[in-house]
Amino acid sequence: MRQVVVSSPGVVEVREVxxxxxxxxxxxxxxxxxxxxxxxxxxxxxxxxxxxxxYVPGHEVVGTVDEVGAGVDDxxxxxxxxxxxxxxxxxxxxxxxxxxxxxxxxxxxxGQITGAMADAFVAPASRFHAVPDTMSDxxxxxxxxxxxxxxxxxxxxxxEGRAVAVLGGGTIGLLVxxxxxxxxxxxxxxxxxVASKRDRALRLGAQFCCDPRQGDxxxxxxxxxxxxxxxxxDCVANQESIDQAVRLAEKGGRVVVVGVASGNVAVPLHIIQxxxxxxxxxxxxxxxxxxxxxxxISDNRAPANELVTATLPLAEAPRAFALxxxxxxxxxxxxxx
Numbered sequence: 001m002r003q004v005v006v007s008s009p010g011v012v013e014v015r016e017v018x019x020x021x022x023x024x025x026x027x028x029x030x031x032x033x034x035x036x037x038x039x040x041x042x043x044x045x046x047x048x049x050x051x052x053x054x055y056v057p058g059h060e061v062v063g064t065v066d067e068v069g070a071g072v073d074d075x076x077x078x079x080x081x082x083x084x085x086x087x088x089x090x091x092x093x094x095x096x097x098x099x100x101x102x103x104x105x106x107x108x109x110x111g112q113i114t115g116a117m118a119d120a121f122v123a124p125a126s127r128f129h130a131v132p133d134t135m136s137d138x139x140x141x142x143x144x145x146x147x148x149x150x151x152x153x154x155x156x157x158x159x160e161g162r163a164v165a166v167l168g169g170g171t172i173g174l175l176v177x178x179x180x181x182x183x184x185x186x187x188x189x190x191x192x193x194v195a196s197k198r199d200r201a202l203r204l205g206a207q208f209c210c211d212p213r214q215g216d217x218x219x220x221x222x223x224x225x226x227x228x229x230x231x232x233x234d235c236v237a238n239q240e241s242i243d244q245a246v247r248l249a250e251k252g253g254r255v256v257v258v259g260v261a262s263g264n265v266a267v268p269l270h271i272i273q274x275x276x277x278x279x280x281x282x283x284x285x286x287x288x289x290x291x292x293x294x295x296x297i298s299d300n301r302a303p304a305n306e307l308v309t310a311t312l313p314l315a316e317a318p319r320a321f322a323l324x325x326x327x328x329x330x331x332x333x334x335x336x337x
Contacts, residue, residue, distance in 0.1 A: 001019045002315070006056075008054070009046040010044060012317055014318070020121065026123065026124055027067065028065075028066045029064065029081060029116070029128070031062075032335065032336055035145065035334075036057070037145065038259070044321060047262035055110075058110045062082045063116065063121075082131055083116060084147075085110055086127075086285075087107045087123070089104065098286065117314070117334055129143075146296060151286070151289040152176055156256050158184075159183040160184035162230040163187050163226060163230050164229060165221055166189070169200070169201050170197065174197070182296055187208075191209075191221065192210075192212075193211055232245040233256050234255060235259045242267060246267065246268060246277060249277045250271060251276060255280070309332060314336055
């Protein structure tokens with residue numbers, strides 16, 4: 001079968017490899033659509049802190065069960081499924097408490113484990129969710145990134161009537177916008193340098209968008225929000241964005257870091273202490289977030305036609321990654337349909 005491999009910085013290859021066989025409690029799935037994530041692009045550039053070369057990408061996937069291993073009774077061949085790619089031990093303190101996204105032995109399909117960007121892939125049966133019959137493949141492949149957004153907004157606490165800022169208007173930023181509005185946010189402002197992404201944010205419900213390249217955006221956002229941001233979602237995670245986030249959150253606000261930083265970022269600790277700003281990270285999701293994401297996608301809160309900017313065949317994966325890196329792209333799919 002064909003399998004996409006990121007072999008070294010900037011190099012995407014399509015290789016011929018043996019078809020994998022499912023082991024006990026595993027299933028083999030024929031991939032239909034696989035999304036290229038921001039973390040895949042970090043991995044491609046060699047700047048992702050937890051992905052090493054070579055690796056097989058692909059964790060945002062919808063596919064069809066092809067073969068089941070021993071002990072699998074609840075999934076049948078032909079069933080359409082989507083993947084929850086966090087592979088966990090189930091026995092550490094975090095798993096036992098239900099916070100398995102923080103598993104001591106966490107590995108991720110498409111990161112540390114062979115991913116789904118291939119004709120087929122294998123993963124534990126427990127990590128798959130059946131796709132509702134009414135949901136398209138394009139929508140189903142958005143459930144995984146939407147789960148990340150749902151988790152981040154859940155960590156932020158009660159957003160009903162709150163003023164929210166989102167830094168970054170890529171896929172995750174736009175989905176955080178959708179999740180925050182769905183959670184009751186009163187007003188959401190988005191900072192994003194690409195005009196087409198700002199337009200998408202406005203269509204998806206943002207009350208205000210601004211270009212961080214055009215000067216200091218903090219006063220304008222604070223004016224729209226009516227003061228400080230109750231919650232800032234940093235979907236960029238670099239020095240400039242965290243500086244903006246802290247300024248937007250003071251006093252008494254919260255910063256949720258959703259983007260993956262490529263290295264250390266400094267924070268003004270004296271301001272965080274004096275202005276009672278809370279900073280926390282948001283890492284992946286758990287089952288409750290996935291189920292909520294399925295509901296939001298089913299309700300057409302984040303339509304694929306608004307977020308998916310290109311779909312290319314598996315054979316053109318190198319071009320798909322190049323498109324995903326382009327400024328105007330939001331979500332690029334690699335497909336076998």
